[in-house]
Amino acid sequence: MFSIDSRKMLEKLLTLVISDTFQIPVWTVILATVCLVWLVWERKKPPKPPQINKDAENETVQKVTPSTTAGTENVSLKEKYDASKYVRLKLKIFFGTQTGKAKNFAKQLCDEVTKRGYVVEVTDLNHYDPEDNLADEGTDTVCVFFVSTKIPHALTLPCNFKRSKPCDFIFYYLKVGKNIDKWLHNLSALRVMPLGQGDEDVVNSKHGGIEEDFRAWRKIFWRKAGPILNGRKQLTPNTTLGKKEKGKCGGQCKCKEDGGKCSSDEEQESQDELYETTTDEEADDVDDNNDGVTQNSSGVVDLEDLGKVMKKMKTAKVQRKAEEEAAGNGGEKKEMVTPQLRKALTKQGYKIVGSHSGVKLCRWTKSMLRGRGGCYKHTFYGIESHRCMETTPSLACANKCVFCWRHHTNPVGTEWRWQMDDPELVFNGALENHVNMIKQFKGVPGVQADKFEEGKQPAHCALSLVGEPIMYPEINKFIDLLHDKHISTFMVTNAQFPDAIKNLSPVTQLYVSVDASTKDSLKKIDRPLFKDFWERFLESLKELSAKGQRTVYRLTLVKACNTDEIENYAKLVSLGNPDFIEIKGVTYCGDSKASSLTMSNVPWHEEVVGFVKQIADELPDYEIASEHEHSNCILLAHKRFKIDGDWWTWIDYPKFHELVRNYKESSGKQTFSAKDYMAKTPQWAVFGAKEQGFDPKETRYFRKSKKDIGGC
Structure with missing residues (x-):
């Protein structure tokens, strides 16, 4: 504490210093300092929320909306918009x-x-x-x-x-x-x-x-x-x-008196x-x-309205052309497999190759490694299931079939619009991933040592994993790479790309999925993306008849959907004239939001046999040749493959590779046909045998605790 004498001395000292320097009284300086501090405090203090008169609230809301002016950048956010x-x-x-x-x-x-x-x-x-x-x-x-x-x-x-x-x-x-x-x-x-x-x-x-x-x-x-x-x-x-x-006229104009439209x-x-x-x-x-x-009373469409109807389609074409030009000028295309799709497919057991391909082990490959039987291709055509690689160079498809066991996790499209990997990358990636998955079975109980070693050297390729393999622009080069490694090819297509079928190189066996026999039922079951899906479907069947190698119709029976169209199926057979017709009951893959199928849509094996017998009666050139009861599948074969009372539905694979090599070396001049590489079908695989298509060299296991929903 200062005494009174001390304060007077301090006051006199300050007065002398300030007065001599600034000629300002000391109390004036003190007052100015207090005012300055108060002003700074008031500016920093948060503003009070405005009180709104409830009676005028609606009017206030409409008036406080700030207009956009050149000076709005200098206005604070709270002055611009008050949420209260x-x-x-x-x-x-x-x-x-x-x-x-x-x-x-x-x-x-x-x-x-x-x-x-x-x-x-x-x-x-x-x-x-x-x-x-x-x-x-x-x-x-x-x-x-x-x-x-x-x-x-x-x-x-x-x-x-x-x-x-x-x-x-x-x-x-x-x-x-x-x-x-x-x-x-x-x-x-x-x-x-x-x-x-x-x-x-x-x-x-x-x-x-x-x-x-x-x-x-x-x-x-x-x-x-x-x-x-x-x-x-x-x-x-x-x-x-x-x-x-x-409209601008508020509906008060007279444009509509004659049934017209307000401009x-x-x-x-x-x-x-x-x-x-x-x-x-x-x-x-x-x-x-x-x-x-709009139409007038006579039902005639105005020409101006007709132009408007086509507006969307023209706009889409212009957009597509612009995208194609951008891609042609070096614009980067998107990858087919997005991170979300990659995660979903990987969870299902797929190994993604590059940006648009995939490979996965078939359950029958695992089964035959243990000596527990092969798939229906083993019974019908003599493939070794444990040496079969199931892959696809295109995960995209042009259909969204109700029975798709992939639950529609793959992308869809009507043409190739993505980045494209080289066929060598796809081939090497698929082969490497398949062999690595086989190697994981080393030491697994039940796996037979000889089949394990054979499994590391694939001899067959099922191009039917998911999607539409024939969409891949370099599909012919990919097929050549497989054949160069003596790997046979079983190509499956959904019959929506007739030009691709026409230009396809020879494969061991070419499948076309014939899931329905009428336009309406095909649209209901396959849910195709193409508007002209039916015309494409019929044209694909015609192109199939022109192929010289083995061809197959693949029918999937869905009870209450396509099991009562026998006569129509017979008409479609005359278009493609296939060597074989596989008829299989649909496989139920569990509940899915993408499909309304239930177990009630799955036919029993006896029902499939009954259907096949009915359709065989409509096809005098075909007979039931084989069956695989375990897969609920029956094979109809053309009678030209029945020689001296014996069926020759199996394939001579070394002979096929010799023929395809000669075809390639002669630049396509030295052609060959399906009968040039056929082999005799063993008795256990013939329809009516007690084995019902199960190889007697294998040991069959019946699952009791788990439902068998697999297949290839």
């Missing part, structure tokens, strides 16, 4: 799914919305009654619909949807979603953003796949719907995102689509007069 002044809307996400993709997209959006702090609810349309519930969705809700092209249940909207309580809505996907978008709009719901579409076909998808389409849509979603969800923008019954629902509506429609697709849904749109095509 706005009312956040809740989000409701609906999904209708067949394979689980729509559900997955709904979950991804839900997770993102939750992280941003919004209230969100996810609802399965399969458990939602629109008649009772949709009308209750009010103006405080934004609805998002994720629906697949086709959903397994009917979706109807309530006719009593009140115009006084419109909800905001968004939609994503194809045909079903288009209808939902149109119906909700007619029921006075307010469209938050234009219709979004995704395409599973990577060729026709604008962004290279449905996942990429979703990511692009999600960015647009937050740009369009974000301001509405947080309350900074409001939709009214007369406007959507600032645009009049009925301003047409301008709005041009913005209604985010992504163009060229799947068979477009064909439905062309035939649907309710989707933008």
Whole structure:
């Protein structure tokens, strides 16, 4: 503490110093310092939240939305946007799914919305009654619909949807979603953003796949719907995102008196689509007069409307041409196997080779290593199952068959649009991975030493693992590499690429999957991507008849789907004139969202035999030659392979390699036919034998605790 005398001395000293230096009284300096400290404190102190008058809240919300000006960069975020002044809307996400993709997209959006702090609810349309519930969705809700092209249940909207309580809505996907978008709009719901579409076909998808389409849509979603969800923008019954629902004229013009269309509506429609697709849904749109095509009373379509119908297809072609030109100019193409797909296939036991190929051990390879029997190819054609390599140079396919045992984890497409690996890389990678998987059986109980050593030297290649091998542009070079190593080739195709079949080099045996005998049933079972799938199918069968080597029709029987089309199957046989017809009961691979098959669709072996006998009666040139009861499979063979009462369905593999070498050295001049490398079928493999196709040299094991769902 200072005494009184000390304070007076200090005051006098400060007065002398400051007065002599600045000519300012000391108390003035002290007062100025206090004011400066107070000003700094007030500026750093956090501002109080503004109090909003509840009676004028709605008016305030509309007025506080900041306008975009040149000086907004200098305004602080809190001055630009005060969240306390706005009312956040809740989000409701609906999904209708067949394979689980729509559900997955709904979950991804839900997770993102939750992280941003919004209230969100996810609802399965399969458990939602629109008649009772949709009308209750009010103006405080934004609805998002994720629906697949086709959903397994009917979706109807309530006719009593009140115009006084419109909800905001968004939609994503194809045909079903288009209808939902149109119906909700007619029921006075307010469209938050234009219709979004995704395409599973990577060729026709604008962004290279449905996942990429979703990511692009999600960015647009937050740009369009974000301001509405947080309350900074409001939709009214007369406007959507600032645009009049009925066009610039507000629906007051006289354009529609003669059944025409408002010109301003047409301008709005041009913005209604985010992504163009060229799947068979477009064909439905062309035939649907309710989707933008108007007719007069005589039923004649206006030429202007006809041009609009073709708009999407032209846009898609232009986009594709631009992509092809970019690729031709050195643009980088995408890899077929994405990280997510690689993870899924690896989990299933695949070894991925390069960017688009794969190899996997067949269960029959493992079985024969233990001396427990071979597959039906061993019975029908004499292959050594433990020396068979199952691979594919293309994991992509042009079909999405209901019985696909890969559960549709592979990509789909109608043409090759990915990066392409050299055939040497594919061959060496497949061979190396297969041999390494065989080596892992060293020391496994039951594995026979001699077959283990033989298994490390593959002698056969089943090009039927997954996907469509014939899509690979260098398939002929890949086949030559296999033959150079004396590995026989069993090629399977889904009959959607007739030109590729025509140009295919000779293989040991060429299969064509004939899963149905009519256009409707083929579309139902194979679910092809091509619009002209039936024409391609028939042309492929015709090209098969021109091949000189062994050819096979492969029929997969699905009970209640394709087992009652005997006469139609017989007609298809006359087109391709195959050497053999394999008829196999469908293999049930467990529950899958990608397929509606159950055990009730799997025919018993006796039922398959009955079907084969019926179709044999319609085909006088064919007889039942062999069976493999364990695989539920029967072989019909042309009578030209029955010599002196004995069947010659087996293959002389050394002879085949000699013939194919001569063919290659003569540049294709020295041709050969299926009869040039046939071998006699042993008695145990002939139909009617007590072994029912099981090699007596092997030991058969019956599983009791586990269901046998394998096959090759």
